[in-house]
Amino acid sequence: MRLITRTEEFVLLAVWRLQDNAYSIPLRTELVDLTDQKWSLGAVYMPLERLVKKGMVASELSDSTPERGGRQKRIYSLTRSGKKALLQIHEVEQRMWSGIKTLVVD
Amino acid sequence: MGDLQRKRPPRWATWLLNILIPDGEWKTPVGDFEEYFQAKRESDGSLRAFIWYLSAVLGLIPRRVGNTIYWNTIMLKNYLKTSYRNLVRYKTYSAINLLGLTLGTACFLLISVYVAEERSFDSFHDDADRIHRVNVDFISETSTFSNALSAAPMGPNLQMAASGIESFTRIRAVRPEALIQFGDTRSYERSGYYADSTFLRVFSFPLMQGEADRVLIVPNSIVLTRSMAMRYFGLEDPVGQTLRMNNVADLTVTGVLQDVPQSSHFQFDFLISMSTIEPSLTSWFSNPYFTYMKLGPSVDPETVNQAAVPLVETYMEESARQAGVSVRLWIQPLLDIRLNPQNNDISNGRGATHLYLLTGIALFILLLACVNFINLATARSATRSKEVGMRKVIGAKRSQLIAQFLGESTMLAFLACGAGVFVAFQALPAFASLVGREVEMSLSLGLVGYLFATGALVSLVSGLYPALQLSRLQPIRILKSALGSGGRGKSMFRSSLVIFQFSVSVALIIVTGMVYRQLDFLKTEKLGLTTEQVIVLPVNQALADRAGSLKTSIGSIPGVESVAYSNRAPGTGAYGTITQRTDLPDDSIIETKYFFADNDLLKVLDIPLVVGRFFEPESNSEPAARFIINEQAVEDLGWESAQDALGQELRWSGDTEGQIIGVIEDFHFQPMTVHMQPVVMQYRESGQGALLVRLRTDDISTTMQLVEARWDEVASDWPFVVSFLDQDYDSLYRSEEQFGKIFSTFSLLALMIACLGLFGLATFAVQQRTRELGIRKALGATGGGIAVLLSKEFTILVLVANVLAWPAAYFFLDNWLGNFPFRTTMAWWIFVLAGGMALAIAILAVSSQAIRASRTNPVEALRLD
Numbered sequence: 001m002r003l004i005t006r007t008e009e010f011v012l013l014a015v016w017r018l019q020d021n022a023y024s025i026p027l028r029t030e031l032v033d034l035t036d037q038k039w040s041l042g043a044v045y046m047p048l049e050r051l052v053k054k055g056m057v058a059s060e061l062s063d064s065t066p067e068r069g070g071r072q073k074r075i076y077s078l079t080r081s082g083k084k085a086l087l088q089i090h091e092v093e094q095r096m097w098s099g100i101k102t103l104v105v106d
Numbered sequence: 107m108g109d110l111q112r113k114r115p116p117r118w119a120t121w122l123l124n125i126l127i128p129d130g131e132w133k134t135p136v137g138d139f140e141e142y143f144q145a146k147r148e149s150d151g152s153l154r155a156f157i158w159y160l161s162a163v164l165g166l167i168p169r170r171v172g173n174t175i176y177w178n179t180i181m182l183k184n185y186l187k188t189s190y191r192n193l194v195r196y197k198t199y200s201a202i203n204l205l206g207l208t209l210g211t212a213c214f215l216l217i218s219v220y221v222a223e224e225r226s227f228d229s230f231h232d233d234a235d236r237i238h239r240v241n242v243d244f245i246s247e248t249s250t251f252s253n254a255l256s257a258a259p260m261g262p263n264l265q266m267a268a269s270g271i272e273s274f275t276r277i278r279a280v281r282p283e284a285l286i287q288f289g290d291t292r293s294y295e296r297s298g299y300y301a302d303s304t305f306l307r308v309f310s311f312p313l314m315q316g317e318a319d320r321v322l323i324v325p326n327s328i329v330l331t332r333s334m335a336m337r338y339f340g341l342e343d344p345v346g347q348t349l350r351m352n353n354v355a356d357l358t359v360t361g362v363l364q365d366v367p368q369s370s371h372f373q374f375d376f377l378i379s380m381s382t383i384e385p386s387l388t389s390w391f392s393n394p395y396f397t398y399m400k401l402g403p404s405v406d407p408e409t410v411n412q413a414a415v416p417l418v419e420t421y422m423e424e425s426a427r428q429a430g431v432s433v434r435l436w437i438q439p440l441l442d443i444r445l446n447p448q449n450n451d452i453s454n455g456r457g458a459t460h461l462y463l464l465t466g467i468a469l470f471i472l473l474l475a476c477v478n479f480i481n482l483a484t485a486r487s488a489t490r491s492k493e494v495g496m497r498k499v500i501g502a503k504r505s506q507l508i509a510q511f512l513g514e515s516t517m518l519a520f521l522a523c524g525a526g527v528f529v530a531f532q533a534l535p536a537f538a539s540l541v542g543r544e545v546e547m548s549l550s551l552g553l554v555g556y557l558f559a560t561g562a563l564v565s566l567v568s569g570l571y572p573a574l575q576l577s578r579l580q581p582i583r584i585l586k587s588a589l590g591s592g593g594r595g596k597s598m599f600r601s602s603l604v605i606f607q608f609s610v611s612v613a614l615i616i617v618t619g620m621v622y623r624q625l626d627f628l629k630t631e632k633l634g635l636t637t638e639q640v641i642v643l644p645v646n647q648a649l650a651d652r653a654g655s656l657k658t659s660i661g662s663i664p665g666v667e668s669v670a671y672s673n674r675a676p677g678t679g680a681y682g683t684i685t686q687r688t689d690l691p692d693d694s695i696i697e698t699k700y701f702f703a704d705n706d707l708l709k710v711l712d713i714p715l716v717v718g719r720f721f722e723p724e725s726n727s728e729p730a731a732r733f734i735i736n737e738q739a740v741e742d743l744g745w746e747s748a749q750d751a752l753g754q755e756l757r758w759s760g761d762t763e764g765q766i767i768g769v770i771e772d773f774h775f776q777p778m779t780v781h782m783q784p785v786v787m788q789y790r791e792s793g794q795g796a797l798l799v800r801l802r803t804d805d806i807s808t809t810m811q812l813v814e815a816r817w818d819e820v821a822s823d824w825p826f827v828v829s830f831l832d833q834d835y836d837s838l839y840r841s842e843e844q845f846g847k848i849f850s851t852f853s854l855l856a857l858m859i860a861c862l863g864l865f866g867l868a869t870f871a872v873q874q875r876t877r878e879l880g881i882r883k884a885l886g887a888t889g890g891g892i893a894v895l896l897s898k899e900f901t902i903l904v905l906v907a908n909v910l911a912w913p914a915a916y917f918f919l920d921n922w923l924g925n926f927p928f929r930t931t932m933a934w935w936i937f938v939l940a941g942g943m944a945l946a947i948a949i950l951a952v953s954s955q956a957i958r959a960s961r962t963n964p965v966e967a968l969r970l971d
Contacts, residue, residue: 024138025145041142045133052132059132067144069114071129071137 056082211526316361515569614853634773665809718768731764
């Protein structure tokens with residue numbers, strides 16, 4: 001399997017969660033809400049670029065809206081290898097967490 | 107709509123953002139930023155949204171700039187390294203390029219400095235642009251004679267007639283040279299002027315002692331320059347001292363001037379107040395003065411020219427019409443005088459054409475050096491093509507490659523410029539003697555700027571074509587066939603550049619040769635008199651009454667063949683006046699030169715008599731004037747032959763009438779650069795002027811000592827000054843000699859640079875064909891055969907260059923020789939010789955390489971692969 005970073009994993013997940021609305025601005029909002037951390041637009045772009053290059057994310061142009069100054073959105077979607085990567089990570093995590101003593105902070 | 111406009115981020119920021127991070131294949135930042143902005147506006151308000159947008163966009167800039175610089179620097183380092191390696195690896199080529207460009211820039215720099223100085227002559231005066239000089243045009247049907255000299259009444263009358271002339275001043279050369287004496291110090295002073303008291307109002311030569319408005323008022327006042335004051339008075343205070351002039355007049359020193367700057371169009375050591383000689387205010391046709399005037403601010407010089415028209419009508423028209431000319435007065439700007447000297451000019455400037463010519467030569471030399479660079483760079487494109495291929499494959503854009511190669515040529519050009527400055531400073535004294543005056547050069551800001559511009563120009567001219575060529579190469583073709591060397595087309599280009607170089611060199615050599623031929627012609631052509639073995643003793647006016655006894659005394663020396671008196675020594679020119687035939691109406695008036703001479707003049711100067719007789723001693727007692735004229739005068743006065751003129755009557759200078767008793771052949775009493783002029787001679791036994799002494803050939807030094815002894819017996823109060831007539835004549839052509847020297851120096855340089863380039867190309871050709879030559883040798887070619895093979899190609903180029911250079915040189919020379927009334931013929935052998943010389947040097951350069959190639963063992967060549 002190909003390992004990806006945590007950030008990339010989050011971005012992949014966010015893309016999957018948002019489905020048809022998966023473009024930069026909602027992606028950022030989703031990530032801020034879920035991780036409870038500050039995400040700048042650039043912080044979304046960087047992992048997105050890597051994922052595009054790795055072939056895990058594809059994109060296509062969609063409709064334009066007035067709040068974007070009439071510019072088109074670019075909607076991202078997971079490719080086959082993107083989905084596979086997420087599933088693999090999920091599987092590994094589940095394996096790592098299963099069958100252990102309940103973890104508590106003292 | 108307007109409402110919406112305000113709700114959107116500023117346009118310029120959006121525009122900037124679009125440049126910094128444009129929408130790409132997988133991202134849409136511009137739209138995203140705007141959407142984010144809108145969201146922010148909803149939640150935090152417009153102001154915060156604006157601040158966020160601006161700071162986000164502006165915050166991108168430093169990063170972006172930093173990145174650009176960083177990556178470019180990395181490449182720059184790489185470029186520098188490659189350039190350096192190329193310089194070091196191909197030492198011959200680098201040396202040829204550097205040497206050529208260094209010489210080129212050094213020449214260019216020196217000439218530029220010289221030309222700039224020539225152009226800024228006289229600008230040190232306050233209000234230099236308002237100072238003008240009065241010139242007088244004499245216009246006849248066939249020609250216009252512009253005289254820099256003017257008459258005494260012109261200045262004062264112009265000032266009255268024209269409004270706006272602040273002040274005027276006249277100067278008149280002290281002629282003949284004045285003998286100045288103080289105590290034991292005495293010498294002839296060559297450069298002095300009588301000057302009006304307003305001299306220092308018009309000009310701003312700084313006065314060290316004395317008051318500018320007062321120093322030249324009182325008769326017999328003299329103002330010295332610092333160095334002349336030092337010569338006579340040393341450290342003593344000169345002001346108030348008395349100098350004795352010509353043993354007759356006492357002059358009081360009233361002031362001391364700083365030495366005249368070299369950049370003044372006239373030079374002098376002393377000024378004497380004009381009131382000493384009291385110029386005549388009625389003689390409008392006697393022109394020994396230079397008249398300068400300072401106009402008021404913003405006065406149009408044309409108004410002065412206009413005001414002069416009625417003056418000419420009133421005072422000059424009548425007499426001018428009789429002489430068949432019309433007269434025009436006009437004023438010439440001071441700043442123009444050095445560049446456009448008129449006839450009889452006080453300035454010894456050679457004029458603007460001379461400067462254009464020099465600049466042209468300098469540019470040509472620089473261009474030749476650039477051509478070397480171009481040729482060597484394109485010839486070597488094969489060796490660098492692999493580098494170009496690699497760079498292109500890795501991702502270099504063409505513009506980057508162009509920048510890289512241009513950068514390389516820039517580096518070389520600036521290196522050469524630096525070296526050129528050094529060479530120029532070293533060559534400054536030699537250059538100064540070449541152009542005949544001191545040239546000042548200092549490392550000023552202007553010079554550095556100029557150098558920079560020169561370097562940029564050179565790098566562009568020499569680097570652009572190779573850069574375009576090299577960057578155009580196709581990586582696939584280069585890398586596939588290891589040898590991407592240019593086809594026939596490119597070597598055609600190189601060939602034409604070589605032809606160009608040699609054309610220029612050959613043309614310059616031809617011109618040099620012909621300039622020297624003309625110079626030789628001027629010096630050796632039959633003058634119509636014999637100058638050898640003749641010495642000239644100047645006789646001052648104050649010595650005139652003793653000239654007779656000097657003549658007798660010197661004439662009795664055994665080593666002296668004969669002594670003659672003349673009012674002007676031949677070669678120094680002559681005074682002029684009007685002459686007419688008494689048997690013809692007034693329109694026969696012509697301008698003639700005149701001499702006063704004694705009966706021995708023909709014998710001393712060896713001038714042949716055509717018809718009649720020369721003066722005889724008893725002419726002295728004849729009551730009426732007797733005239734001897736030359737053949738030119740016979741023609742100009744309208745007689746068919748000398749025989750016809752004999753016995754005819756002339757009216758000379760308007761009042762003296764007399765008979766022509768003899769006609770002599772034309773002789774050159776002026777430099778041969780001017781036309782032969784009519785001469786009228788009259789008898790005078792002795793007086794002011796010169797004694798001409800013909801010596802016997804044996805033991806000249808003893809005779810000279812005796813002459814000096816006799817001189818001292820009669821005129822011990824006058825220093826013994828002597829010159830040889832033939833040397834005096836030679837010195838007349840100093841200007842032409844200088845022209846020749848300049849041409850020969852620079853054409854030699856040009857040829858040298860061209861040969862350097864050819865040498866480089868030959869070296870390269872041999873390297874390229876190492877294997878071919880090896881195989882040829884292995885198959886039995888002789889060394890000589892290989893040398894011929896290699897030289898053949900270049901020989902053809904040089905021959906073609908000759909064919910181009912000959913007509914160009916011929917055309918130029920035809921023009922140039924046209925300026926001389928007495929000129930040599932075109933010598934075809936000079937053309938052939940120049941071509942032969944260029945060919946010989948070229949063959950030498952090429953065959954040295956060819957011989958090296960033919961000597962190498964074929965094994966060495968073939969084992970390379």
